[in-house]
Amino acid sequence: MNLTPVIPFEPINSTIIPKGDNWIAQIKWDGVRMLSYYDGIEVRLINRRKNDRTMQYPEFRSPSEYCSASSFIVDGELIAFDSNKPSFHEIMKRDSLRSKKSIEIATSQVPVTLMVFDVLYCNGEWVVNRSLAERQIVLSSIIKPNPHVQIVQNFTDADGLFDVMKTHHMEGIVYKNLSSTYVISGKDSRWQKRKLHQDLNMVIGGVTYRDKVVNSILLGVFSNGSLVYVGHAGAGKLTVADWMDLTSRIEPLIIASNPFANKPTRNKDAVWVRPEIVVKVQFMEWTLGKAMRHPTIQGIVANGSIQDCTFDA
Structure with a gap:
């Protein structure tokens, strides 16, 4: 694989809502951070610690089923549901598996979804230096949503979204500045997370x-x-x-x-x-x-x- 795994951009913790029209809010999913890499030959799923998880999630081995780009690195969160909300415990039932037989069984018993929220590389070109707003346009043009891959939605009413997260006992929300570039191995206030717990x-x-x-x-x-x-x-x-x-x-x-x-x-x-x-x-x-x-x-x-x-x- 020619695309070398990277450490993704991380949000800082926050207890307040950033001010300004240039901020959007997204749901904070209770799952596993995962980047999908496709160099035009093979696809790999790599977590934020650069551990390969391709074998554990065979749903994503055919990149053309969820992305039209000839090569890409997309960033997201892999989630699995417990009743009606994402559950870290459920996704670990998939992430911890090592044998082909157990993975085959779990694939049908514990369905997963990759919630994609960013793109780092597209059609042979790095896009990390473009603004988040520009990267989201690129993302929406290449991702083909299906039951296993969805694009994370933007919300402008952060207070309202946080209240919904409380009602549904979800993990929290992430605030992102639309002008922010994507800093590999970075962590700064242009992305902020506010947790319920x-x-x-x-x-x-x-x-x-x-x-x-x-x-x-x-x-x-x-x-x-x-x-x-x-x-x-x-x-x-x-x-x-x-x-x-x-x-x-x-x-x-x-x-x-x-x-x-x-x-x-x-x-x-x-x-x-x-x-x-x-x-x-x-x-x-x-x-x-x-x-x-x-x-x-x-x-x-x-x-x-x-x-x-x-x-x-």
Whole structure:
């Protein structure tokens, strides 16, 4: 493949709505950031950490079914639904698979959609230095919507969109400046995200058991190179099978000493774990002591990197 994978442009966190007529709002989808690359010969799906996920999503192997360009890099979010809204836990059922047989089964059981919101490369030419408004015109001219690929819609009423997200218990919205260029590996205020809930990737540093099965995890994030305990969680979207699988994955990671720089509040029955397994956790807010209020586990991050588990992630 001639097109070298890149790290996508990222929005910064925000709690206010940007002012001005040059801003649009888009739904923040609770899925996996994914770029689709087509060099005219083969298509590849690569996530934001440059990990190849082409095998996991065979729906996108025929680029002509969803894009008319002779070559392209398009940016978007891969989502899967749980009842009537996107679910990180559901998309992980696809993203974590490695065998052809399991992928074949999951393709019919867990349908996915690529919500495309940007284009970096089109017909042999980089377009990252064009404005977002110009790139969206290019995007609308090449994408052929179908059940697996849709273009993310713009909204001018950001307040109204945020209220709709609240009503439907969605993740939040993203504000984008229409004059913004696309900065590869960049992150700045021309794109801003406003979340209804806090969520972070966190690493497991300890567990507790019930009847020899893990029933709660002690969670940490890195700050200045040290793993800081920020709370524990046992509630969320993990199924009984997920907990059983986590139990088997934890066993070879058990260590004798506490990996956290601070002392966890829940440590009496804790079994310490080498910090390698990453989970996505949603919570209401931080306490003054930097602990989570009402955390819930959204899913185990397939091949998650502990580099993502930081306070400013």
